[in-house]
Amino acid sequence: xxxxxxxxxxxxxxxxxxxxxxxxxxxxxxxxxxxxxxxxxxxxxxxxxxxxxxxxxxxxxxxxxxxxxxxxxxxxxxxxxxxxxxxxxxxxxxxxxxxxxxxxxxxxxxxxxxxxxxxxxxxxxxxxxxxxxxxxxxxxxxxxxxxxxxxxxxxxxxxxxxxxxxxxxxxxxxxxxxxxxxxxxxxxxxxxxxxxxxxxxxxxxxxxxxxxxxxxxxxxxxxxxxxxxxxxxxxxxxxxxxxxxxxxxxxxxxxxxxxxxxxxxxxxxxxxxxxxxxxxxxxxxxxxxxxxxxxxxxxxxxxxxxxxxxxxxxxxxxxxxxxxxxxxxxx
Numbered sequence: 594x595x596x597x598x599x600x601x602x603x604x605x606x607x608x609x610x611x612x613x614x615x616x617x618x619x620x621x622x623x624x625x626x627x628x629x630x631x632x633x634x635x636x637x638x639x640x641x642x643x644x645x646x647x648x649x650x651x652x653x654x655x656x657x658x659x660x661x662x663x664x665x666x667x668x669x670x671x672x673x674x675x676x677x678x679x680x681x682x683x684x685x686x687x688x689x690x691x692x693x694x695x696x697x698x699x700x701x702x703x704x705x706x707x708x709x710x711x712x713x714x715x716x717x718x719x720x721x722x723x724x725x726x727x728x729x730x731x732x733x734x735x736x737x738x739x740x741x742x743x744x745x746x747x748x749x750x751x752x753x754x755x756x757x758x759x760x761x762x763x764x765x766x767x768x769x770x771x772x773x774x775x776x777x778x779x780x781x782x783x784x785x786x787x788x789x790x791x792x793x794x795x796x797x798x799x800x801x802x803x804x805x806x807x808x809x810x811x812x813x814x815x816x817x818x819x820x821x822x823x824x825x826x827x828x829x830x831x832x833x834x835x836x837x838x839x840x841x842x843x844x845x846x847x848x849x850x851x852x853x854x855x856x857x858x859x860x861x862x863x864x865x866x867x868x869x870x871x872x873x874x875x876x877x878x879x880x881x882x883x884x885x886x887x888x889x890x891x892x893x894x895x896x897x898x899x900x901x902x903x904x905x906x907x908x909x910x911x912x913x914x915x916x917x918x919x920x921x922x923x924x
Contacts, residue, residue: 611882612695612921614662619649619691621658646690656681659694666919667851669886676701676885699916702885706912711894713740713841713869720752720798720806722831722838726824726865727845728812728857732873732899734763736845737807738770739899739907745774749804753778754794756787756809756827767809777801787811787823788830795834808839814860821864828865843896845871846887851880858891871907873899881919 649655656677663673680697689697715721723740727733734757741751753771755778757763764780771778779797781790791808798806810827813820831838844867846854854872861867870893875881888895895910 609921611662611666611698611919614665615659615694615698615920616691618655618658618662619689619694620647621649621655623650623652623654646692648688648690651681651684651687651689656685663882666882667880667886668882669852669855669890672705672886672889675889676705695920695922699920699922702916702919703912705885706888706895706910706915709888709892709895710910710912711869711896712909713843713896715804716840718837718840720795720803721840722795722798722806722808722835724808724810724824724827724839724842724865725845726810726812726842726861726867728814728847729757729760731812731845731847733757733812733845734766734809735770735902736843736871736873736897736899736907737809738767738774739904740897741770741776741805741807742774742904743907744805745776750801751776751805751807752794752798752801752803754791754806754808755780756790756794757811758783758785758787758790759811759813763809786826788826791827792830792834795831795838799834817860817864824865842866842868843871844869844893845873848872848875848880848883849877851883852886854883854887855890858887858893862891867893869894869896871895871897871899873907876900876906884915885919 659680660673660677663676664670668676676698679701684697725733725737737753741753744751753767753776755764755767758781761783767778768780777797779790779794787810794806794808808827810824811820828839842865844858844861846857848854850857858867870887872884872895875898884895887893897907898910898915899907
């Protein structure tokens, strides 16, 4: 099964919400009953099989309803307003079908997402140090395990540092992934200093000639100052061995949190020098539109998206596939 097929099947809550909303919007009675009757479908329309599609005048009332629909899909007010205005351009005052509206919306979403769709960059620097941050429960630990397994399968040598030393479950989860992938996972006793562990992991990665070092971190936002100091210390300590590290700082976000993901990006950009995003749990939410809002607001690279627990359920972000899946377009 292609990743797009899985993405479309598993994003049913988002795509159903938007898709059904678009159908209802076009089928809604127009505010002006005396509107010009629709002309009989021509030969081209009949040939492409769209002659029986209902159409509605794209007017202010319809645009307002479209904007509301996008906001409820967690696209955010600013992004929803911009997308709606772009769809209106060249179409306002014309009659439009659901499929035409769906195509226009997918095109607008892909246009916003294309500039930020960038895989995790691989540099000649060895080891490439990747700091992974995010709140607890975001899928951060699982994402590290999947990335490690995928890079190992691609022929890269990887070391993992289980730097969330305050959560035994996170350490155990990484150990399972490490065993499965044949990747060493460095751990420390619960409550140990994460910076010391990161230093030891970088020492091992350098000695092994590893390509990548993935460092898990704590995600406790109850006390931001403590977390900021902890992450700052990790960076300071690993720079004693490699002044250019970390080479990437990835923020992992949980799609089910909706607009709260925007707050998390703002917080972690202050706490850590975030260089890219991974969004998880797109299979469990009707809030997939938040990824569009993130791209529009911050312009940070989106490296990958997750739609399940299996290793191949984390894949590089494809803006066209995502846009088509989000609006419920056919394969």
